[in-house]
Amino acid sequence: xxxxxxxxxxxxxxxxxxxxxxxxxxxxxxxxxxxxxxxxxxxxxxxxxxxxxxxxxxxxxxxxxxxxxxxxxxxxxxxxxxxxxxxxxxxxx
Numbered sequence: 001x002x003x004x005x006x007x008x009x010x011x012x013x014x015x016x017x018x019x020x021x022x023x024x025x026x027x028x029x030x031x032x033x034x035x036x037x038x039x040x041x042x043x044x045x046x047x048x049x050x051x052x053x054x055x056x057x058x059x060x061x062x063x064x065x066x067x068x069x070x071x072x073x074x075x076x077x078x079x080x081x082x083x084x085x086x087x088x089x090x091x092x093x
Contacts, residue, residue, distance in 0.1 A: 032070035035078070040068040042085040056084045 005013070012018070015026040043053050043064075050064040057064075057080050066072035067081065082089050 029070065032073065034070075035073065036068045036070035038087070039081055039085065042087060043068075046085065053081070053084065057081055 011023065011026070016022040043050070050068070051061045054061045054064045057077075059077070063072065067077070079089055
């Protein structure tokens, strides 16, 4: 009988142990994807096109597309986009 693996075990098998370069890269990419989906879903809730959002935040449509794909985002631009979509951002330490 084979052993059941939990999510952490599966991640370790595929991306290496926690803290490894490959695992940290996966984590970074996963967060970028998650935030891109968050932005895309909220934009669609508000019935905005990518062009509409780009105009509101002073960027070009291809930039919004890259952000939604999790490919390209800077923290300053992320905050501007979230604000335009009515999403609050809270930092805690």
